[in-house]
Amino acid sequence: MIQRSQFDLRKFVAPEFICGYGALHLAGRYARNFGMKQVLLVTDPGVRAAGWAGAVGESLTEAGVSFTVFDAISANPRSRQVMAGTEAYLAGECNGIVAVGGGSPMDCAKGIGIASSSMRDILTFEGVDRVPVPAPPLICIPTTAGSSADVSQFAIITDEGRKRKIAIVSKTLVPDISLLDPEPLTTMPRELTVDTGMDTLSHAIEAYVSNASSPMTDVHALEAIRLIASALPAAMAEPDDLNLRFSTLLASLHAGLAFSNASLGAVHAMAHSLGGAYDLAHGRCNALLLEHVMAANYDAASGRYDRIGEILGQGRATPAEGAAAFRKTLGITETLAEVGVRVDAIPALAAAAHADPCMVTNPRSLACEDIERIYGHAL
Ligand SMILES: [Fe+2]
Structure with missing residues (x-):
């Protein structure tokens, strides 16, 4: 803790x-x-x-x-x-x-x-x-x-x-x-809207639970989560609605102000490793890892994760389940294996993620074996 x-x-x-x-x-x-x-x-x-x-x-x-x-x-x-x-x-x-x-x-x-x-x-x-x-x-x-x-x-x-x-x-x-x-933003294809929106959500969640967070970054992180939870599904349904697009842009701005100053965590460290090895879309990597890192980190910042769970809603028992439900409502239903990640690649992916600067501010200190386990859950 x-x-x-x-x-x-x-x-x-x-x-x-x-x-x-x-x-x-x-x-x-x-x-x-x-x-x-x-x-x-x-x-x-x-x-x-x-x-x-x-x-x-x-x-x-x-x-x-x-x-x-x-x-x-x-x-x-x-x-x-x-x-x-x-x-x-x-x-x-x-x-x-x-x-x-x-x-x-x-x-x-x-x-x-x-x-x-x-x-x-x-x-x-x-x-x-x-x-x-x-x-x-x-x-x-x-x-x-x-x-x-x-x-x-x-x-x-x-x-x-x-x-x-x-x-x-x-x-x-x-x-x-x-x-x-x-x-x-109105010319973004649907997939890019979803992936970049999940990047925003990951920035905000990781900044909020970061061990370098502060009252200043908390304000922005929470507002970003609130905005993206409501505006992203709506913007996908009405992609030409400038008000909704503006809300997603504001969410990204708030999340950026939060994570630029509080830094990130294991989701991004592991997404960087995945994206480098497999050339996958960054936001999609985050989306496929987020709930698994939330579950692994929960005990280290339970009060903060519970607050995130309340904002995400989805009526789920845990914040991680809420995040999983949210991404599924956006149409992201695949696993890492389904995007081409092989089980024998996990040790090298975990080693690279362990060395990523974003790992420093993860609320729980993770060993390589812990990171391997999280990749395994997302597989
Ligand atoms: Fe990101």
Whole structure:
């Protein structure tokens, strides 16, 4: 059991952000305010096809800011993609970055920022507070409601050589401003809506039970859980409803403010390991692990989990059962085995998860054998 005190020292870092309809059209004004003359516009092919990168480009042009587009980014962005973007940034003689997209382009943009300012390979920044030189100004415009990369101190990059994700955690990764606009969310396909929503829920739950939580992060974590529990199923039923989409964006914002400062836990440590090895969608990995980690952690933070269970509702006996019921109502019914995870891969997955920085703030200290058992339950 973790003994918390309201007098524990805690910090709270948040970027400037503008939230509301039409926010993305402010990109040009803020790029100019930051003194950007030549921007690397970081996005991905899907966001470009949906028209959102073009809309931001128009805003930059209207403000007299030149830009080069870099969109060679996949889901679970790879280290070589970050370094290709870094080359594009340096070759283009850019002096600022605008990221438009979900977690992948935003994390990649953060990586490009620190790799270009330090002139080092992105993999050398793995861990907490290991970025020596500030990055160039960064504007983030999320087109999903889940990663919260637009407010967080985190960037997650896949190390292709070792087939695992590395976590980079540093205040230098907090964007200079984020423009949170509900309209781009309307072009998210159903699966992306569900997966990013479950990422939001996982961020909020892990931040609330984290052993680095604080009264400041608790407020945001609980509000995120409340919002996502009501708005996510409704937004899936009415995907064009801007009010519902805005609620999921607010949930993601609250969850991001919570986890960026309280950090995460075993769900994310284990999801990073899974996503690195199998290239699975991050939010889906969280969704398939969440209830099993909640059950394993319960005794270490029972009061907090009970509060989460009350908010999630679902009329279930335990908070873990409530989380399981919630994901099933969203149509996530598969197991890890059904997405291709093999039982003989579990020891290596557990070893990588055990070494992930997110494991440090899990409310219960987990040995590799404990982590193997949790993967086994999710199989
Ligand atoms: Fe996440």
